[in-house]
Structure formats: structure tokens, C-alpha cells
Amino acid sequence: MLVRSRWGRRVLTAVALVAVTATGITVGTLLAARGSSDVGPFRVAFQLTPSTDGGTEIAIPPLGSLFLDSHDGPLRLTARLDSLDQHRTEALLDDPTGLAQAGDAAPRDLRDAVVRLGLRTLGVSVLASMLLAGLTFRSVGRVAWSGGLALLVTGGTLGAAALTVRPQALAEPRYEGLLVNAPALIGDAQRIADDYTRYAEQLQRLVGNVGKLYTTVSTLPIYEAAPGTTRILHVSDLHLNPAAWPVIRTVVEQYDIDLVIDTGDITDWGSEPETSYVSMIGQLAVPYVYIRGNHDSPRTAAAVASQANAVVLNDSATTIAGVTIAGIGDPRFTPDKQEVETRPWEEPTATVEGTGGQLARTIRSLDVPVDIALVHDPASAPGLNGTVPLVLAGHTHQRAVTTLPPTGAVGTRLAVQGSTGGAGLRGLEGDEPTPLAMSVLYLGANRRLQAYDDIRVGGTGTAQVSLNRKVVDAALVDAAAPSATPAAR
Known part of the structure; x- marks a missing residue:
């Protein structure tokens, strides 16, 4: 019994020591894991908080927030731009070498601030744990044990986060905020795709972009296009939602879009009254390339084709802005999601799976290489x-980008769009409205996909947006680039 009692006391003491140390670490983190420092022209407030997936949030009020997959857990870094030195910012923008100097200094400023924050958190956590242990146990040995345990836990946590740092995460931010601010704040995808591993340059551009937005908040700067970049807006499955058009028009204007691609289901029933919905296409100041979905009838396609800026593809190809696009409509007409209805214009022998092969034969018969193929159903x-x-495809109302199994000389990427119309009336059936989804595709001078921005507009109106940027694997980007620019067709 004496032995059991002795071991019981030791276990209780160990549990109490761990509890006191955990409390000390918590108190130390709350007191010390926050601070502020100058980064470029900004006064930035930093904070470390426990997190299972890590990452960094850069809050830029009132413009929005950037979320970076900068590191793995167990800590999350939040950087909030609290204030801006107006004179330093104006000097930065007026000086031709200002941005370059900011690019050199900002990474060092940020690193030093985070290191100081980590060391302060470590020191205060250890000190708080030892003080609590001294008050609780009044034993030098247990105070030492508590301090050592706090040092091990806090230091290990900071070290685990530091060892998984990914500087290239700046090339693929997720943005949440106002749609009008997104392109200017995120920057140019072509430049990012060209040198996304160069951390200092990306941070320099971020500082410059934010500085410009702050100093010209009433008149936002024009989004500057990188030479040779073609910007394509991919939409799909609008399903008669009138809220989609203002968002599409805003993205076209803010992102300097060269053309819009619609992979079908612009209507619900393909009926005559619905044809007035597509008249909004004519109000977009860019070409609009469309293929028919399984909810669209030939009447719908004819209404789209009647718009001056629209091109309807059906087992055919066109070249716009130097990009050759081939497309084919869905062989089905199933507006009520039941069995295929018999129509005199249908091809009963056509299948969804066979449609892709049919378009592939058409592409191979052309005398120019095709850069993008359009189908409605990813099948x-x-x-x-x-x-x-x-x-490019749609139909599923779920955004997905995958690489098809390698075959032939050309690697093929499949990008399935979500519903730009929020699934129409179907999107209201759940607890939350389905977000409106669309993507901006960035094609380089070789007409290969360099990067893309996935945009989701939630139920709070067309101003609030979530944007995810993805830089494409350069190995596939450079594969089988065409040797000549095709002529217009």
C-alpha cells in the first residue's frame, strides 16, 4: 500500500506539474505572442495562435485579407496592417528604386519581427511556467522541471512551424474581401508564374500593391497586364441567375479579361422566354465563346449566336486573342433531369463519352494546333x-482541376467549373445559397496555362469574394508548346 501511495503521489505531482506548465505556457503566449513592427511603410501587428494546420493571415483593412499556406501547424501567424506612414509610402512610390529597396528590406524586416516575436513568446512562457510552479510547489527542482518542460514544448512548437516554412506560398494566396480590390492587391499572375520562388520579389510587389491601394483608395489603380498574357474568364451553368451578370461584368473590367468562355447550361429549360436572358452577353465588351449544355436547346444556342460578340461552337473551332479554341455541345437535352427527351434535332447515336472523341477527331483534322477544348460534361x-x-467543362457544379493520365505528346489538364449562377433556383434548396463560381485563367505567350484564380462570390452580395490563386506546374506548362501562332479562323 505504501508503494502504491508513493506512486500515486508521484503521478498526481507529475499531472499537477504538467497542468501548471500548460497554464504558464498559455499565459505566456497570451502575454507575449503579439507585438508590432515596421515592415516597409507599414506598422504591422503580429500575433501567434495555436492552430492544427498553421498558415499565415495578412489582414489589410479595409481591403480584405490574404491567407497563405506558409507553414504547417501547430501555430498560425496573423499579420495585421495597423497603420501606414503616408510620407514614406509616397516617397516609396515616387522613387524609381523605392520598390526595389522595399523588396530588399521587407523580407528582412518581416523575418526579424517574427524571430523577435518567437523568442519573446518562448522566454515569457518559460518564465510564467516557472513562476506558477514556484507559487504552487515551492520546490526548486519542480520549478526547474516546469521551466524545462515549457522550454521543450514552446521551443518545439516554434521549431516545428519554422522547419515547414514555404516562402513560395506568397505566389498562391487566398483572398477574401471586396471584389473590386482583388486584382490590384493580388497582383499579376503571369509575373508570379515566371518567378514564384523568389520570395523577396513577391513581398516587394505585395508591399507596392497595398501601398498604391492605400494612397489612391478613392480611385483604385488600373490593373496592369504583363506583356504576352491572355486572360480568360471561365464561366458555366449560369442557370438563369440574373445575379451572375453583374459579377461577370465586374470581373471582366477589373481583371482586363480578353475573352469569356461559357461551357453551357446558361438556361434551365431552353425555352423561348429564356432567350432574353442571354441578351446580357452583348453588354460585355469582350468576345464570348459558348457551347450548349444539357439544359440548353438549339433555340438557346441561336439566341447566344445572335449577340454581336458571341461565338457558338459545336464540333468546330475559332481563334480569338491568339488562342485557338475548339468546342462541342452536349448531345443530350434533359432540362427536367429525366430521360432524354426525343427531339427532331437530336442525334440519338451520340453519347456523352463519345462526344470528346468526336471533337478530338475534328481537332486532329485542323491545320492549326488547338490550345483549349470545351465540353459541357467532364465525362x-x-x-x-x-x-x-x-x-474546360462544367455540369457538375463542383470546381475541380485535375491532370489526365499522360498519353501522347501533349499533357492534358481538365478544369471543371462550379456553377457561375449558384446552381440557379436549385442553389436555394440548402441551408446556405450556393456560391457563384468562376475562374480567371492566365495563358502565357506560348498559350499555355500559367496560373488561375478561382473566384467564389457568397450570399452576402456581389462585392464580397473569396479568391484562390494557383500557379500551374511548369513541367506541364512547357510541354508541347506550338511552334507557330495560328491564324484567325
């Missing part, structure tokens, strides 16, 4: 594998 995409570098 048609395998038939195009190895024929084109990029296939």
Missing part, C-alpha cells in the same frame, strides 16, 4: 486526352 474529357493541353 467527355477522356476522349480529348493527349490532343489538347487544356479541357
Whole structure:
């Protein structure tokens, strides 16, 4: 019994020591894991908080927030731009070498601030744990044990986060805020795709972008396009939602879009009254390339084709802004999601899976290489594998980007769009409205996909947006680039 009692006391003492140390670490983190420092022209407030997935949030009020997959857990870094030195910012923008100097200094400023924050958190956590242990146990040995344990836990946590740092995360931010601010704050994808591993330059551009927005908040700067970049807005499955058009028009204007691609289901029933909905296409100041979805009828396609800026593809190809696009409509007409209805204009022998192969044969018969192929249902995409570098689709109302199994000389990427119309009336059936989804595709001078921005507009109105940037794997980008620019068709 004496032995058991002795071991019981030791276990209780150990549990109490761990509890006191955990409390000390918590108190130390609350007191010390925050601070402020100058980064470029900004006064930035930093904070460390426990997190299972890590990452960094850069809050830029009132412009929005950037979320970076900068490191793994167990800590999350939040950097909030509290204030801006107006004179330093104006000097930075007026001086031709100002941004370059900011690019050199900002990474060092940020690193030093985070290191100081980590060391202060470590020191205060250890001290708080030892003080609590001294008050609780009044034993030098247990105070030492508590301090050592706090040093091990806090230091290990900071070290685990530091060892998984990914500087290139600045190239692929997720943005939440106002749609009007997104392109200017995020920056140019072409430049990011060209040198995304160069951390200092990305931080320099971020500082410059934010500085410009702050100093010209009433008149936002024009989004500057990188030479040779083609910007394509991919939309799909609008399903008669009138809220989609203002968002599309805003993105076209803010992102300097060269053309819009619509992979079908612009209507619900393909009826005559619905044809007035597509008249909004004519108000966009850019070309609009469309293929028919399974909710669209030939009447719908004819209404789209009647718009001056629209091109309807059906087992055919066109070249716009130097990009050759081939597309084919969905072989089905199922507006009520039941069995295929018999129509005199339908091809009963056509299948969704066979449609991709049919378009692939058409592409191979052309005398110019095709850069993008359009199908409505992603089930048609395998038939195009190895024929084109990029296939765009819709239909599923779920955004997904995958690489098809390698075949032939051309690697093929499949990009399935979510519903730009928020699934129409179906999007209201759940507890939350389905977000409006669309993507900006950035094609380089070789007409290969360099990067893309996935945009989701939530139920709070067309101003609030979530944007995720993804830089494409350069190995596939550079594969099988065409040797000549195709002529217009």
C-alpha cells in the first residue's frame, strides 16, 4: 500500500506539474505572442495562435485579407496592417528604386519581427511556467522541471512551424474581401508564374500593391497586364441567375479579361422566354465563346449566336486573342433531369463519352494546333486526352482541376467549373445559397496555362469574394508548346 501511495503521489505531482506548465505556457503566449513592427511603410501587428494546420493571415483593412499556406501547424501567424506612414509610402512610390529597396528590406524586416516575436513568446512562457510552479510547489527542482518542460514544448512548437516554412506560398494566396480590390492587391499572375520562388520579389510587389491601394483608395489603380498574357474568364451553368451578370461584368473590367468562355447550361429549360436572358452577353465588351449544355436547346444556342460578340461552337473551332479554341455541345437535352427527351434535332447515336472523341477527331483534322477544348460534361474529357493541353467543362457544379493520365505528346489538364449562377433556383434548396463560381485563367505567350484564380462570390452580395490563386506546374506548362501562332479562323 505504501508503494502504491508513493506512486500515486508521484503521478498526481507529475499531472499537477504538467497542468501548471500548460497554464504558464498559455499565459505566456497570451502575454507575449503579439507585438508590432515596421515592415516597409507599414506598422504591422503580429500575433501567434495555436492552430492544427498553421498558415499565415495578412489582414489589410479595409481591403480584405490574404491567407497563405506558409507553414504547417501547430501555430498560425496573423499579420495585421495597423497603420501606414503616408510620407514614406509616397516617397516609396515616387522613387524609381523605392520598390526595389522595399523588396530588399521587407523580407528582412518581416523575418526579424517574427524571430523577435518567437523568442519573446518562448522566454515569457518559460518564465510564467516557472513562476506558477514556484507559487504552487515551492520546490526548486519542480520549478526547474516546469521551466524545462515549457522550454521543450514552446521551443518545439516554434521549431516545428519554422522547419515547414514555404516562402513560395506568397505566389498562391487566398483572398477574401471586396471584389473590386482583388486584382490590384493580388497582383499579376503571369509575373508570379515566371518567378514564384523568389520570395523577396513577391513581398516587394505585395508591399507596392497595398501601398498604391492605400494612397489612391478613392480611385483604385488600373490593373496592369504583363506583356504576352491572355486572360480568360471561365464561366458555366449560369442557370438563369440574373445575379451572375453583374459579377461577370465586374470581373471582366477589373481583371482586363480578353475573352469569356461559357461551357453551357446558361438556361434551365431552353425555352423561348429564356432567350432574353442571354441578351446580357452583348453588354460585355469582350468576345464570348459558348457551347450548349444539357439544359440548353438549339433555340438557346441561336439566341447566344445572335449577340454581336458571341461565338457558338459545336464540333468546330475559332481563334480569338491568339488562342485557338475548339468546342462541342452536349448531345443530350434533359432540362427536367429525366430521360432524354426525343427531339427532331437530336442525334440519338451520340453519347456523352463519345462526344470528346468526336471533337478530338475534328481537332486532329485542323491545320492549326488547338490550345483549349470545351465540353459541357467532364465525362467527355477522356476522349480529348493527349490532343489538347487544356479541357474546360462544367455540369457538375463542383470546381475541380485535375491532370489526365499522360498519353501522347501533349499533357492534358481538365478544369471543371462550379456553377457561375449558384446552381440557379436549385442553389436555394440548402441551408446556405450556393456560391457563384468562376475562374480567371492566365495563358502565357506560348498559350499555355500559367496560373488561375478561382473566384467564389457568397450570399452576402456581389462585392464580397473569396479568391484562390494557383500557379500551374511548369513541367506541364512547357510541354508541347506550338511552334507557330495560328491564324484567325
